[in-house]
Amino acid sequence: MSPGKNEIKSIDPATLEMIEKAAQEGVPNAFERAERISPCPIGADGNCCSICAMGPCRVPLPRAREETPEEKKRRRGVCGATAETIAARNFVRKIAAGTASHGDHGRVMAKLFLDIAEGKAPGYQIKDEQKLLSLALDLGVKIGDRSNEEIAVDLGKLLVNEFGKQEGELLFLKRAPLKRQEIWRKWGIAPRGIDIEVAEAMHRTHMGTDQEYHDLLNFGSKVGLADGWGGSMIGTEIQDIIFGTPAPLLSQINLGVLKEDEVNIIIHGHEPQLAEMLAVASQEPEMIAYAKSKGAKGINLAGMCCTANEMLMRHGVPIAGNFLQQELAIVTGAVEAMVVDVQCIMQGLADTANCYHTKVITTDARAKIQGAVHMQFDEHHAIESARAIVRAAVDNFVNRGSNVRIPNHKADMIAGFSHETINYLLGGMFRASYRPLNDNIINGRIRGVAGVVGCNNPRTIHDQGNLLMVKELIKNDVLVLQTGCMAMASGKAGLMVPEAAAEFAGPGLASVCEAVGIPPVLHVGACIDNSRLLIAATAMVKDGGLGDDISDLPVAGAAPEWMSEKAIAIGQYFVSSGVFTVFGTTWPTVGSKEATEFLFKDMEQMYGGMWAFEPDPVKAAHMMIDHIDKKRKALGIDKARERVLYDMAMRRELEAV
Amino acid sequence: MTYQLEKKSAPGRDEVEVLGPTFEEGKPEDDEMGRWRQKIASRADRLKYLETAERYWYGKEWYGSEKRKTPA
Numbered sequence: 249m250s251p252g253k254n255e256i257k258s259i260d261p262a263t264l265e266m267i268e269k270a271a272q273e274g275v276p277n278a279f280e281r282a283e284r285i286s287p288c289p290i291g292a293d294g295n296c297c298s299i300c301a302m303g304p305c306r307v308p309l310p311r312a313r314e315e316t317p318e319e320k321k322r323r324r325g326v327c328g329a330t331a332e333t334i335a336a337r338n339f340v341r342k343i344a345a346g347t348a349s350h351g352d353h354g355r356v357m358a359k360l361f362l363d364i365a366e367g368k369a370p371g372y373q374i375k376d377e378q379k380l381l382s383l384a385l386d387l388g389v390k391i392g393d394r395s396n397e398e399i400a401v402d403l404g405k406l407l408v409n410e411f412g413k414q415e416g417e418l419l420f421l422k423r424a425p426l427k428r429q430e431i432w433r434k435w436g437i438a439p440r441g442i443d444i445e446v447a448e449a450m451h452r453t454h455m456g457t458d459q460e461y462h463d464l465l466n467f468g469s470k471v472g473l474a475d476g477w478g479g480s481m482i483g484t485e486i487q488d489i490i491f492g493t494p495a496p497l498l499s500q501i502n503l504g505v506l507k508e509d510e511v512n513i514i515i516h517g518h519e520p521q522l523a524e525m526l527a528v529a530s531q532e533p534e535m536i537a538y539a540k541s542k543g544a545k546g547i548n549l550a551g552m553c554c555t556a557n558e559m560l561m562r563h564g565v566p567i568a569g570n571f572l573q574q575e576l577a578i579v580t581g582a583v584e585a586m587v588v589d590v591q592c593i594m595q596g597l598a599d600t601a602n603c604y605h606t607k608v609i610t611t612d613a614r615a616k617i618q619g620a621v622h623m624q625f626d627e628h629h630a631i632e633s634a635r636a637i638v639r640a641a642v643d644n645f646v647n648r649g650s651n652v653r654i655p656n657h658k659a660d661m662i663a664g665f666s667h668e669t670i671n672y673l674l675g676g677m678f679r680a681s682y683r684p685l686n687d688n689i690i691n692g693r694i695r696g697v698a699g700v701v702g703c704n705n706p707r708t709i710h711d712q713g714n715l716l717m718v719k720e721l722i723k724n725d726v727l728v729l730q731t732g733c734m735a736m737a738s739g740k741a742g743l744m745v746p747e748a749a750a751e752f753a754g755p756g757l758a759s760v761c762e763a764v765g766i767p768p769v770l771h772v773g774a775c776i777d778n779s780r781l782l783i784a785a786t787a788m789v790k791d792g793g794l795g796d797d798i799s800d801l802p803v804a805g806a807a808p809e810w811m812s813e814k815a816i817a818i819g820q821y822f823v824s825s826g827v828f829t830v831f832g833t834t835w836p837t838v839g840s841k842e843a844t845e846f847l848f849k850d851m852e853q854m855y856g857g858m859w860a861f862e863p864d865p866v867k868a869a870h871m872m873i874d875h876i877d878k879k880r881k882a883l884g885i886d887k888a889r890e891r892v893l894y895d896m897a898m899r900r901e902l903e904a905v
Numbered sequence: 906m907t908y909q910l911e912k913k914s915a916p917g918r919d920e921v922e923v924l925g926p927t928f929e930e931g932k933p934e935d936d937e938m939g940r941w942r943q944k945i946a947s948r949a950d951r952l953k954y955l956e957t958a959e960r961y962w963y964g965k966e967w968y969g970s971e972k973r974k975t976p977a
Binding site for chain 1: 942944952957
């Protein structure tokens with residue numbers, strides 16, 4: 249349900265201040281558009297089929313009463329498609345779109361990686377040899393005395409091939425627990441390649457093809473896995489090799505990171521290859537001198553959405569805000585350029601920018617916006633492209649108007665908790681390990697682990713769902729790992745600093761956080777980095793003591809403020825990997841009880857994980873805690889047990905049994 | 906920096922020495938702070954680290970939860 253006209257739109261003071269400024273200045277933005285446009289109730293429930301020209305066919309459930317068997321029989325499209333088929337097709341198309349988006353991101357990275365290895369992209373280099381070597385070991389690429397570039401050429405070819413592969417299984421599936429791999433094979437959902445699963449999803453959901461909703465939704469798992477263990481994982485791993493594996497660093501977040509006396513450039517989107525170069529170009533002495541010649545004191549780079557997460561966790565570039573703050577950053581009147589790449593970029597930016605001096609600069613041939621300036625980024629001449637963009641931003645400083653107001657709100661946050669870093673932090677250089685985490689789960693200090701991820705959505709109060717959920721989880725001793733725009737919401741609220749453990753976490757979790765020196769809420773990366781959560785969960789399984797599959801772990805996932813198709817793809821690969829996953833805001837299959845039942849119940853029997861929907865974030869947190877407790881009970885770690893130190897006689901007795 | 910130590914009483918202990926006015930805030934300022942991976946310098950050390958630290962995937966003797974009599 250959207251916040252009403254007179255209801256609060258956000259719990260973030262910087263956002264509220266800019267919504268107010270936008271209203272005073274008559275500037276359009278997503279918050280006011282959401283107020284004017286009601287979501288289509290039939291489409292929201294997955295009851296609208298628009299895949300052929302005999303429709304669109306609408307097959308809504310009766311409101312406020314049970315459907316009769318006769319009504320159910322008649323609730324079909326012109327072709328005879330049932331509400332189940334229609335809901336399942338719509339759902340699978342969302343998974344396919346999300347997988348295609350992450351996959352395309354991963355593909356660009358794989359091709360760039362190959363170009364770097366072959367010396368065709370001189371602005372970049374292989375920064376993390378260790379990650380390169382780990383992938384070589386994973387994929388069976390010979391290491392020996394070969395140079396990093398030689399290894400990278402072989403790796404790059406293998407990874408590029410994953411997108412177009414027609415047979416076999418994705419190479420990264422081998423990283424999963426053995427039992428999980430068997431479950432995927434049993435249900436026929438081990439992806440062959442990445443593009444092939446997306447293409448088959450579009451074919452299966454075409455008019456008159458797959459019209460069995462169980463089959464469609466089961467195939468949806470195959471497509472989702474091609475994202476999590478395919479496109480997303482390739483993207484994350486290659487970015488780590490090229491730009492460095494994230495390690496903890498301190499930075500700041502919220503609109504208050506913008507600077508009144510400097511040229512402000514916002515980098516927005518998801519793919520970091522341009523932003524990496526902008527970070528270099530904007531700090532070159534010649535460029536700073538050029539900014540000073542225009543009356544600015546310097547150049548301030550700040551991030552928005554997941555490009556921001558990438559730059560934050562590798563370079564400490566501050567974040568101006570999450571998804572719903574993109575237009576509001578322009579409303580400050582202090583942004584010279586909003587430089588965008590791909591995904592989650594609102595077309596409304598161009599309209600908002602028209603009210604100020606801000607230049608919206610599109611940089612990717614796949615993502616242009618009418619009314620924006622297009623400056624194509626060329627990875628083969630990366631630094632030159634970046635310099636041209638920075639120069640355009642600096643030139644725009646003199647056009648800044650008098651209506652500048654930067655909210656005085658920003659918070660410290662620590663980011664960069666990659667799987668590798670968590671492993672290192674828990675055991676040190678000599679014996680990096682997940683053992684301390686597993687031990688503290690077994691002894692009950694940590695109840696379980698939750699991944700709270702996803703977007704913002706103006707149909708809910710901005711950032712509120714996330715904060716209520718995360719605070720409830722950590723209060724109940726659940727360690728929270730976050731990515732994407734939800735990580736930013738927690739960062740703004742001060743949950744991503746070690747001090748937050750004493751203030752917000754339960755006593756068990758707080759004691760562990762204090763001992764290790766970590767916040768109770770860990771920033772793991774961008775939305776493509778949800779693949780890091782799969783690897784972390786796998787490490788927990790493989791370390792031992794918590795079962796032999798991801799579905800045995802006391803873990804849960806959530807996206808309380810989701811809006812994008814990528815979130816559905818992520819949710820599907822979490823569930824298909826064995827994780828209970830609850831979404832808030834709205835649920836796109838409620839128009840079919842049977843299709844929803846499959847996702848919410850049957851999937852648990854098949855894959856060990858299932859979906860749930862609960863718009864109340866505190867109730868949703870308790871669904872996650874209940875699931876964690878259910879898993880703890882199944883593992884036999886729900887009660888404190890007396891510890892017995894076995895002597896040799898007792899050991900011999902045990903072995904004899 | 907020369908630290909100034911002050912003596913204070915502490916619960917459960919008689920007297921402790923604390924830094925008092927010369928206490929430094931714990932915010933990292935060095936760019937390299939937290940960048941632990943750079944500590945491993947050579948390829949041999951990196952491979953060794955992978956074998957031990959990332960033993961779940963690359964260890965020669967590690968089985969963890971997956972040491973099973975009957976393979977899955």
